[in-house]
Amino acid sequence: MRYALLAAVFATACVTSSQATRAGGAVENPIVQVGHPVLRERAKDVTKEQLATPEFQALVARMTEAMRQAPGVGLAAPQLGVPLRVFVLEDRAELQASLTPGELGERERVPVPLRVIVNPTLTPIGDERVTFFEGCLSVSGYAALVERWREVEVSGLDEKGEPVTWRVKGWPARILQHETDHLDGVIYIDRMLPRTFGTLPQVKARFGGKPIADIKEALGVTK
Ligand code: CO
Numbered sequence: 531m532r533y534a535l536l537a538a539v540f541a542t543a544c545v546t547s548s549q550a551t552r553a554g555g556a557v558e559n560p561i562v563q564v565g566h567p568v569l570r571e572r573a574k575d576v577t578k579e580q581l582a583t584p585e586f587q588a589l590v591a592r593m594t595e596a597m598r599q600a601p602g603v604g605l606a607a608p609q610l611g612v613p614l615r616v617f618v619l620e621d622r623a624e625l626q627a628s629l630t631p632g633e634l635g636e637r638e639r640v641p642v643p644l645r646v647i648v649n650p651t652l653t654p655i656g657d658e659r660v661t662f663f664e665g666c667l668s669v670s671g672y673a674a675l676v677e678r679w680r681e682v683e684v685s686g687l688d689e690k691g692e693p694v695t696w697r698v699k700g701w702p703a704r705i706l707q708h709e710t711d712h713l714d715g716v717i718y719i720d721r722m723l724p725r726t727f728g729t730l731p732q733v734k735a736r737f738g739g740k741p742i743a744d745i746k747e748a749l750g751v752t753k
Pocket of ligand 1: 665668708712
């Protein structure tokens, strides 16, 4: 079904319709929504000492849980109200199940196991840019076209404090850019093609399955 298909498409760096609740009815790990100042701050580096604490490890666990509950494919610490430079990323096959092979191929979207990146440095590779719809768990219910680098390299630390470097193309590169932006107080709405911004139901109904070039033309986007 189209709606489900697009839910998976836009589950790119985030997008949720509801927050999971537990037996008590309380929302677990509520995701901070746009307008909150924590989403506009530059988050602080995680120190080696901090990284080793149970509190930090518990934060990573809460971030992973919140990302999976949403569900989304990435979550940065500021989205749980914590201004630290760490994000989690995971793109499970089940989130991709409703996309056609063509759509997955166009987006260069493949399953990615859980990764935790602390104090990331992001470097674009090459000069190729690609444009797709993107949403954010902190701008719940909306999506827009966003142009991103096709390939990037990220380096930083993993959750154990070990150095990591990851060079990747396609959808995971998009997620990395979206999540690193969060650590700098940048949200995708700062980078979107504004005329393409819409509620998820509108975007799904009007643009689901259509070529990006046709969507841009229909909306009068010349970039
Ligand atoms: Co986001």
